[in-house]
Amino acid sequence: MGKVIMTADDSASVRQMVSFTLREHGYEVVEASDGKDALQKLGNRKVDMLITDLNMPNLDGIGLIKGARTLPSCKFMPIIMLTTESQDSRKQEGKAAGATGWIIKPFKPDQLLAVVKKVLG
Amino acid sequence: MKDQHKQAFMEEAYELLTELESSLLELEDAPEDMDIIGRVFRAMHTIKGSGAMFGFCDIAAFTHEVETVFDLVRNGRILVNKELIRHTLDARDQIKSLLDASDGGNDADTGAGERIIAELRRFLPEGPGEKPEASSKASPVLKTPEAPLPQVRLTYRVRFKPAKNVFFSGANPVALLNELRGLGECKIVAQRCELPLLDELDPELCYIYWDIILTTSEGVNAIKDVFIFIDDDCELRIEIIDDGGWLDNEGGYKRVGDILVERGDLSQQALKEVLSEQMRVGELLVAKGLVGPDKIQSALLEQQHVKELRQEREKQESVASIRVPAEKLDILVNLVGELVTVQARLSQIAANRSEVDLSSVAEEVERLISELRDNALGIRMLPIGTTFSKFKRLVHDLSRELGKDIEMTTAGAETELDKNVLEKLNDPLVHLIRNCIDHGVETPEGRVAAGKPSKGTVHLAAVHSGDSVLIRISDDGAGLDREAIRAKAVEQGLIPAGVELSDRELYAQIFAPGFSTAKKVSSVSGRGVGMDVVKQAINSLRGSIDISSKPGNGTTITIKIPLTLAIIESLLVKIGNDSFVMPLSLVDECVELTRKDVENSHGRNLADVRGQIIPYIPLRERFKTGGTPPPIEQIVITRINDTRVGFVVDSVVGEHQTVIKSLGRAYRNVKGLSGATVLGNGSVALILDLPQLFNAAENDAKFLH
Numbered sequence: 001m002g003k004v005i006m007t008a009d010d011s012a013s014v015r016q017m018v019s020f021t022l023r024e025h026g027y028e029v030v031e032a033s034d035g036k037d038a039l040q041k042l043g044n045r046k047v048d049m050l051i052t053d054l055n056m057p058n059l060d061g062i063g064l065i066k067g068a069r070t071l072p073s074c075k076f077m078p079i080i081m082l083t084t085e086s087q088d089s090r091k092q093e094g095k096a097a098g099a100t101g102w103i104i105k106p107f108k109p110d111q112l113l114a115v116v117k118k119v120l121g
Numbered sequence: 122m123k124d125q126h127k128q129a130f131m132e133e134a135y136e137l138l139t140e141l142e143s144s145l146l147e148l149e150d151a152p153e154d155m156d157i158i159g160r161v162f163r164a165m166h167t168i169k170g171s172g173a174m175f176g177f178c179d180i181a182a183f184t185h186e187v188e189t190v191f192d193l194v195r196n197g198r199i200l201v202n203k204e205l206i207r208h209t210l211d212a213r214d215q216i217k218s219l220l221d222a223s224d225g226g227n228d229a230d231t232g233a234g235e236r237i238i239a240e241l242r243r244f245l246p247e248g249p250g251e252k253p254e255a256s257s258k259a260s261p262v263l264k265t266p267e268a269p270l271p272q273v274r275l276t277y278r279v280r281f282k283p284a285k286n287v288f289f290s291g292a293n294p295v296a297l298l299n300e301l302r303g304l305g306e307c308k309i310v311a312q313r314c315e316l317p318l319l320d321e322l323d324p325e326l327c328y329i330y331w332d333i334i335l336t337t338s339e340g341v342n343a344i345k346d347v348f349i350f351i352d353d354d355c356e357l358r359i360e361i362i363d364d365g366g367w368l369d370n371e372g373g374y375k376r377v378g379d380i381l382v383e384r385g386d387l388s389q390q391a392l393k394e395v396l397s398e399q400m401r402v403g404e405l406l407v408a409k410g411l412v413g414p415d416k417i418q419s420a421l422l423e424q425q426h427v428k429e430l431r432q433e434r435e436k437q438e439s440v441a442s443i444r445v446p447a448e449k450l451d452i453l454v455n456l457v458g459e460l461v462t463v464q465a466r467l468s469q470i471a472a473n474r475s476e477v478d479l480s481s482v483a484e485e486v487e488r489l490i491s492e493l494r495d496n497a498l499g500i501r502m503l504p505i506g507t508t509f510s511k512f513k514r515l516v517h518d519l520s521r522e523l524g525k526d527i528e529m530t531t532a533g534a535e536t537e538l539d540k541n542v543l544e545k546l547n548d549p550l551v552h553l554i555r556n557c558i559d560h561g562v563e564t565p566e567g568r569v570a571a572g573k574p575s576k577g578t579v580h581l582a583a584v585h586s587g588d589s590v591l592i593r594i595s596d597d598g599a600g601l602d603r604e605a606i607r608a609k610a611v612e613q614g615l616i617p618a619g620v621e622l623s624d625r626e627l628y629a630q631i632f633a634p635g636f637s638t639a640k641k642v643s644s645v646s647g648r649g650v651g652m653d654v655v656k657q658a659i660n661s662l663r664g665s666i667d668i669s670s671k672p673g674n675g676t677t678i679t680i681k682i683p684l685t686l687a688i689i690e691s692l693l694v695k696i697g698n699d700s701f702v703m704p705l706s707l708v709d710e711c712v713e714l715t716r717k718d719v720e721n722s723h724g725r726n727l728a729d730v731r732g733q734i735i736p737y738i739p740l741r742e743r744f745k746t747g748g749t750p751p752p753i754e755q756i757v758i759t760r761i762n763d764t765r766v767g768f769v770v771d772s773v774v775g776e777h778q779t780v781i782k783s784l785g786r787a788y789r790n791v792k793g794l795s796g797a798t799v800l801g802n803g804s805v806a807l808i809l810d811l812p813q814l815f816n817a818a819e820n821d822a823k824f825l826h
Contacts, residue, residue, distance in 0.1 A: 011133060012129060012132075013129040013175065017174065020126070055163050057160070075325075076291055076325075077291050084169060098289060098290055099290065100291035100292050102350070105170040118350075119296060
């Protein structure tokens with residue numbers, strides 16, 4: 001059974017690209033359009049990994065990460081944040097909230113897969 | 122796939138722009154509403170991020186500038202005013218025209234874009250021109266090690282000690298260790314010394330750390346990249362312990378025990394016993410409680426890893442190649458040749474004496490020398506590709522000179538040939554390729570008129586065939602003009618007029634001295650000097666040359682060359698008291714020829730071999746040996762230019778390794794002989810040039826009839 005990865009992003013095109021790339025490589029993908037949507041979906045089903053944008057309406061990425069970590073099923077789940085900023089402050093904020101790692105936008109499908117492989121093993 | 126994503130981005134971007142517009146207009150009425158400011162920022166942020174991802178770099182770069190301003194607005198460092206909104210709306214329109222442009226619309230006005238950016242920059246508190254963060258577009262997530270320096274394999278000692286709470290960030294140390302394994306040869310030891318007792322153990326914490334010995338050519342950055350996400354949450358120590366050879370010199374001393382055994386002061390057995398009683402350093406340390414067993418295991422593993430690595434490297438170094446002057450190889454091959462001759466004598470003497478001791482030694486020597494010969498000859502082999510590449514240039518230069526468009530293709534460049542053969546083959550090949558280009562391939566106009574692509578091809582191919590190499594030079598030109606060749610051959614008295622010849626026989630005429638059908642003499646070829654020289658050169662290599670051609674489709678010239686010139690496998694035969702050798706490569710089989718067979722054939726020299734009629738040449742007659750033939754003679758059936766033809770000899774002695782010696786100057790022009798060799802008993806045998814003998818017999822027959 002393929003691992004389930006959630007992509008949380010308010011940009012439909014990024015979600016599409018992420019899902020397409022991951023599905024092509026045998027992962028199951030759950031899409032969420034913002035942090036709130038994502039958190040709700042995380043509570044409903046088992047997800048092995050989360051890839052989230054930082055800037056989202058309703059609940060942003062940092063909030064989502066913090067929220068996810070309080071869920072027992074997501075306590076040790078790898079969480080990757082997508083960020084356009086390479087500022088350390090933003091990364092640190094994400095890490096402090098409990099993110100596993102980050103991908104800097106723009107990224108190529110290969111880079112996405114490399115990171116997924118890295119954290120999912 | 123790509124376009125599908127691009128399309129999705131465009132749709133989304135238009136949507137966001139609409140939203141951006143309305144948000145900006147709302148903002149005008151409520152300039153301090155952080156919610157609206159957040160919406161504006163996010164819209165631009167998404168356009169920028171997604172744009173860069175799907176290749177809309179101009180849009181991403183432009184939007185980045187606008188976003189920079191709104192990032193500050195969001196942080197309360199810039200206040201919203203009407204002017205800012207006006208410029209941002211302009212910017213939004215600019216983004217739209219950039220989008221339209223990439224959707225196939227008119228090109229966007231880049232000047233306008235620059236003006237808008239200049240206006241917006243004036244809002245930045247730091248002053249114009251400064252960008253808070255320069256690297257929004259560059260910097261991929263994982264730094265691919267830039268220009269991986271020459272592939273040096275280094276061995277690293279890595280200690281990876283994650284923070285105890287490493288699991289809470291979702292990191293998986295096992296995945297990282299596996300990733301490390303992917304970099305090269307890797308040995309990992311887990312260090313468990315910090316594990317607490319069970320009732321103190323928190324299962325959600327990581328108490329273990331790892332020692333890793335890794336040999337990789339990826340460089341230290343690749344190792345660091347593995348741990349990039351937990352850089353701050355782990356203790357990572359990377360040290361080089363083996364740098365690919367420089368450190369090998371140390372530690373090559375003998376141990377005391379070994380030295381004592383070598384001197385005879387101590388027996389091997391006694392040493393072993395003493396050593397088995399002795400505790401290893403590691404055991405001693407553990408026993409004294411100075412170091413934990415895991416640490417010792419880790420150190421031992423490192424030792425073993427480095428040892429294996431060095432052993433492997435030594436192995437590799439010993440198979441590395443060396444350069445040797447060609448003359449040395451020639452001397453070696455000559456010596457092997459002499460050795461083969463001497464060995465033949467030894468074998469013969471052993472056979473005559475029927476002493477078991479002697480014959481077993483003789484057999485051993487024979488086997489070894491045969492191996493030695495193959496190896497010595499193998500050393501001189503070179504791939505023919507080195508010659509091919511020279512011809513590419515030749516074709517290029519010549520075709521340009523002649524105004525033709527010709528491409529040369531090659532196949533079998535890895536086919537190996539004796540160095541000396543290769544050198545002698547160069548001139549004939551150059552000549553043949555010139556002929557192809559000059560006479561074979563037509564001018565581009567001529568080719569188009571004949572319905573062929575204007576670009577011609579000359580194909581050069583080499584392939585192994587038994588103990589020979591076949592070299593084919595083919596072109597896709599006009600082919601040989603049969604009638605022109607016939608007319609010319611008759612005119613020069615090479616063939617009688619009115620005789621019907623096969624294509625092969627007719628084409629063979631172009632190898633006659635002075636033969637040329639070219640209407641004009643060019644600087645390249647056509648003087649009628651050359652093809653006969655080519656033939657001579659190939660013959661001197663004991664090779665043969667063959668032409669086939671189809672009008673309009675091109676010509677193929679096939680050269681068959683023995684692999685080596687120095688030593689050949691051959692068949693030793695006798696006629697009267699004389700010995701002769703025939704190259705075994707040409708021999709198919711041997712059959713008996715009885716008196717009765719000869720009578721039955723009524724003087725036509727034809728033998729019936731399993732229903733196939735095969736012409737034969739009685740060598741006894743041809744060589745005017747005299748004496749009477751034995752009642753049962755032998756026909757050695759050979760294959761020459763795809764024709765089966767027999768040579769009648771008195772008896773067949775057997776296979777023989779023939780070291781070829783050239784004949785003296787007085788005999789050099791004798792037809793039918795290609796050299797001589799020394800037999801085991803010291804006598805001399807002549808090497809028969811079977812194709813030449815066959816041709817001579819054929820010509821005689823033709824003129825008789």
